[in-house]
Amino acid sequence: MNIIPIGIWGGYPKANSSTSSFLVEEDGFHLLIDCGSGVLSSLQNYISIEKLDAVIITHYHHDHIADVGPLQFAKLIQNQLASNAKTLAIYADEQDLGYETLTYKNHTNAYPLQSSQRIGPFSIDTTLTNHPVRCLALRLKSKEKSVVFTADTGWQASLIPFCKNADLLVSEANLYQSFEGKISGHMSGRQAGELAAAAQAGQLILTHLPHFGELSDLVLEAKSEYKKDVSLAEVGKVYRI
Template identity: 65%
Template sequence: MNIIPLGIWGGYPKANSATSSFLIEEDGFYLLFDCGSGVLSSLQNHVNIQQLDAVIITHYHHDHIADIGALQYAKLIQNQLAGKPKTLPVYAHNQDEHFQTITFKEHMKAVNISHANQIGPFAIETIKTNHSAFCLAVRIEVNGKSVVFTADTGWEPALIEFSKKADMLISEANLYLPYEGQIPGHMTGRQAGLLAKEAGVEQLLLTHLPHFGETEDLVKEARQHFTKHVSLAEPGKNYVLA
């Protein structure tokens, strides 16, 4: 399984970047994880639009869906050029009226993620997170390897069992330690490290980063609890789980 961060920011993208999003590939099947601002541009550094096989949307805040409209138009244009439609399935929860806006003619189709346990070669599980909007953490497994994406969440004890023994935990870390408990729906680097430790994962990547301060401090916070490999997700880098 290949995992490529397309963006790492929370809220909005910094210049020439994108909000938190990942491209996941196995055996030529390409899965896009979240589609916020700047993601579609970043995606095309790695694959063309028609190579995309499926999308997962964790929740409907703008930093996770802002480029859905752009993706709809991209699919329209690419299908017209190809002369035949290739419908792109978008897996998302139906707990919000935004679910209905994902389907776009024959080009994109919304699929209730609660009805899916397999997307291409990937086995998937979901769990509700501690966030201001209904949001899902996602566990993806293939060929005996697993990655867990916390998506947006405050501290949530249920994520410990959900993340158990994952080969990689990709956790949000939108807050520095002085803000812990003051801003609901997000975690600090320390909490991400504690989750990684309690779940017994092999490595930790931090994403959904804040726009101020020294982001490497989030890694230092995480290392208070987690002694295995921890780093900030690096856009464009290919993380291989094999």
Template identity: 50%
Template sequence: MKVIPIGIWGGYPKANSATSSFLIEHDGFHCLVDCGSGVLASLQNYIPLEKLDAVVISHYHADHIADIGSLQFSRIINYYLGKPAPPLPIYGHDQDVENFAKLSYKEQTVGVPIQETDVLHIGPFEVSFCETTHPVYCLAMKFTVDGRSVTMTADTEWRDELVEFARDTDLLISEANLYEEHLGKSPGHMAGSEAGRLAKMAGVKNLLLTHLPLHGDPTEILHAASNVYEGPAELAVVGKVYEV
């Protein structure tokens, strides 16, 4: 499978960029994970919007869902232009009833509820989930195809359960929103050292850091992770194709 970072920022995007979002592709099937601010503009650099086959949402913070409305408008405009498409499934948990309801729009997109215990088949992918520790209910997710896996922490502070969830994964895409001096001071997020510890304890093959802060120098976060995890690690690069 191929993984392409679409956005790498937490909170809000830098100029001409997007908040944390990834495109996962296999056998011509395109799945977008999270759809926050700036994602729709960035995504069109890599695929036409109508080629999207599914969307999975980790949680309902604005930096993960802000562009869902624009995605829905793109579908309805195509429909009015005489280019109807089947409803686009948007998977998200339904513990937040109001936000889950917004995933469905005029038969252009349809919200599909997910539970932590689900093992879903989305296109060619088997997708499983793990609750994270975040101010709102949030699900980490693991995409598996042909014995290869990509695990995404979504937003979380340190959580022991993520170690087994990410065990031996080929690519761990971990949030690393905090500099070390902010460790323990900002609930719901991890510092680079914790992302590194997760990668090390889970025995992952590669580590990619995302949901980065806009202030400071994120290479410090990478260094903090690499001080703990000895495998290959890098800051996610928008548009770079990671073959898994």
């Protein structure tokens, strides 16, 4: 399984970048996790849009869905040019009015993201996170290897069993430790490390990063709790598990 960060920022993209998003590849299947601002442009550095097989939307905040509309227009253009039109599957929480907007003619089609299901080569489990709107953390498993994406969340102990023994934990770290308890719905680097340690994850990658401060401090905070491999997500790097 290959995990490729497409974007790393929370809230909005910095110049020439995109918000937190990941491309997951296995056996020729290409799955995009979240499609916020700048993601569609960044994605094309790694695969052509027509090779995309499915998309998962963790929640409906703009930094996770802003490029869904452009993606739908891209599919419209491609299907007009292609001899065989392909409908792109978009999986998301159906308990939101935004769910209906994910279906666009015969170019994209919305499917409910369930607590447990199969998408391509992946078995996928979800759980609700601690966020101001409904948001789903994801656990993907293929060939006995697993990766967990926390999506956006504040600290919650119920994530520990969900992340248990994951080969790779991709955790949000939108806060520095000094902001713990002051801003809800997000974790600090230290809390991401605490989660990785309690879950005995094999590796920790930090994403959904803040736009201020020294990002390297997030890694130091995480390492104060978690003694294994910790790094900031690096756009375009291929993490193989």
